[in-house]
Amino acid sequence: MMAKNEKKEVVVIGAGPGGYAAAFMAADLGLDTTLIDPEAQPGGVCLYRGCIPSKALLHVAKLKREALEADAFGLDFSRPEIDLDKIRSWKDEVVEKLTGGLKQLSKRRKIKYIRGMAAFKDAHTLEVEKHDGEKEELSFQHAILATGSRPMSLPGINTGSGQILFSDDALDIESIPETLLIVGGGYIGLEMGTVYAALGAKISIVEMTQGFLPGTDRDLVKVFAKGNEELFEEQWFETTVTDIEESDEQVRVTFENPEGEQEERTFDKVLLAVGRKPLTGNIGLDHTGVTLDDKGFVKVNAQRQTEEPSIYAIGDITGEPLLAHKATHEGRVAAEAIAGKKTAYEPRAIPAVVYTDPEIAWCGLTETQAEEQGKQVKITRFRWSASGRAATIGGSTGLTKLIIDPGSDRILGVGIAGKQAGDLISEAVLAVEMAALASDLSLTIHPHPTLSETLMEAAEAYYGHPTHIFKR
């Protein structure tokens, strides 16, 4: 049966970090808000099958590694034992706690949460199929589309059985395979590799391009590679997977190297981490004026409004980078725009963090982009071998670099590789957003001894007088 409802002011479709942030903001701005998601609680991929569970597992991996490495400092532990069920339930607890918290926050804001799937009938009507099977028609003044993305598969490869995994399956840690092939050397591949290696699997990794983390500055990647020489049993670059075949309990994979030579190998499981694609199908976009660009992302303006004026779109479906924090920011912008505020999505720097050990983080202009754009920049690097704090935590391989506009001394971008790089990058993001000059950073007193000093000293290096480097 179809029930027809009164017109909603704002309906948010998808309750990931973009959708719930948009809904919360809309409600805070006094708009009557409805939030629709197939899960029982808000959170989306990020909380259920992405950022949060992966970080919980990565924390376990890090603890294990540090425990093993501690004997170098004179602290000897017995070899850590893995209790998979316990790890899983701890991870699930974390997820449950956070999503439950979001549900509370949603209720407090008097947001109507509908568990179900929605599709547009036209530019002002949604058809919602609720979790209990009931169908409902919902008319709205404004909709915010935040359906996100899902892992991409490889062309022509069937992924029916349980042996070929995507990141969401891998995060369930049903079992630990003896051998695992990771297809894709991007951040998901590296993070999942780190987790599964810590859990005891022998990991092989294959990447289509010349190295890990395509597009990331090579000197940063090098810090990761050096610190993880034993992480992977085998690693292949410039190699593609041409075929994957599942047979009894095993997966046979055919590789092709740049010379066109083929090789066959067998693994217990294969994880496909070759990228994500926007979820724009089955939501009735063809009944609206919403249009997609040639990469399949929804076209939006600076207010995140689609070409159908009543519909906004945020997060992974609007394009790169496919990151939770970008979605959150967009969500708040879209809600503000609907509330009539003069707002725009115009970040100068979106931080990216790879939560491996060591971590890699960057924001703003990268050296690689500067090269591609033929842009004149000055790069200063501070190696952590000169950082006192890094020495005390066994992190001397780290690197902090600044990408600076030589005309104005403005900081255009920052890259950090090393322990806690993900937390360190925030100061850099603020610097780029504020259009800070290298002198703003070098003249700001940083606490000693911390890793944050490396940012200050990299800025000092720009002016030629870093305290902890002597250079002629």
Place this chain on the structure above:
Amino acid sequence: MIKEIKLPEISESAETGTVTEILVEEGDQIEEEQSVIAVETDKASVEIPADEGGEVQEIKVAIGDEVETGTVILTVETEAGEGKAGKEEEKKEKKEATATEEKEAQKEEKAPEEEEETATAEKEEAPEEEEEKTEKEKVAEEEEEEALETAREEAAAAPPDEASKEEVPAAPSVRRLARELGVDIYEVEGTGPGDRITADDVKSYAREMIQGKGGEAALPEEAELPDFSEWGAVSREKISNIRKATAHKTTRSWRQIPHVTHFDEADLSLAESFMKDNAGEVEAAGGKLTITALLVKLVGEALKQFPVFNASLDLKNEEIIYKEYIHIGLAVDTDQGLLVPILRDAGQKSITEIAVEITDLAEKARNQELSPEAMRGGNFIVTNLGGIGGTNFTPIIYHPQVAILGVSRAQKKPVYSDANFEPRTVLPLSLSYDHRIIDGATAARFTRWLCEALKTPCRYSMKNSNDGKE
């Protein structure tokens, strides 16, 4: 094949306009280059031609719509889908190819890679090397500086695309402030370190905007209005863009320029007979020999004699800018309002040429065929109200010009000469000037020069350029 007709770039200075007329109907068969709508920008009304022919499917704009470059005006069903589109693809590809080449060229120019810094306190290098390096670095830096300059200049010349837009150095809070105040942050000049735009920069820009110095965002502010309907019926009408522009310009000029208007009268007797004698010749050339044409010619000469009237005041740099070209604006009264087309290089043209051109410009102005470009770059304006009447008036200078000549109706007056009153045709002239750079005596001399020149018009021949100089 359905094609979209989009609003092309109207001019460099105008990105938006208001649709004033729709010249076709849905279902019409139109040809390429046929005008489909009329758009009024700041100071001009332009008819927009279709870049595709075919049957009009849907008209996507309405009269009164604000449209900007790229707005879809209408869709047409073209007969032969291929041709034009193919060409455009090709063009686009070529463009892209050039862009890539340019990029690559830039890449090659890029300064040598930054040397890696070694983060060890112990490492030392010989002092000689230091000096050498410093030299090298200096050279590299200079080169870098140069490259940067060029890049900046290029960036300034190119229209602001997305990439260059990202460069604006301003904190997120400042950018938000700008949005809230309706300020285009990309127009604001930063005064902070590294040209960073501060909140104060945005506020002062907004203030200037309201005062009509910066942008054209709003009409000059006025005190609150009483409710006129208390005293009788009223009706309201939207102010046209041309009227708005006039309001801006006159307000700005009036507020900024200390105006003085100098009056004089010219004896037209000889000029009248000169005009009579040469009317036929000018008519044969396609123009009409009017007193305005004659005056424009003489003003052109006067501006050569008195260059300060052909100048502008640069207060910021405390300089006077002398222009080595003489472009004279002509105030034309049209149904849409006051338009001022520019007659270029008036100083080098003969009276005949000027007369023909004036006829043409006035016609274009009345038919709304002037492009905004045709109204930019003037140095001095001649405004003749003589056709309507009046004895004198005080015209407002068109900032950043420094003077304007008003012409009123010529009249027969008894002029006392040789102990007798003689009937003479006398032309009243009103010269408004900017007292900041022009003094009363100079203005009086300028006007007198014009009056005297009107007594000897034959010195300025009908055909040759650069006459009157010898």
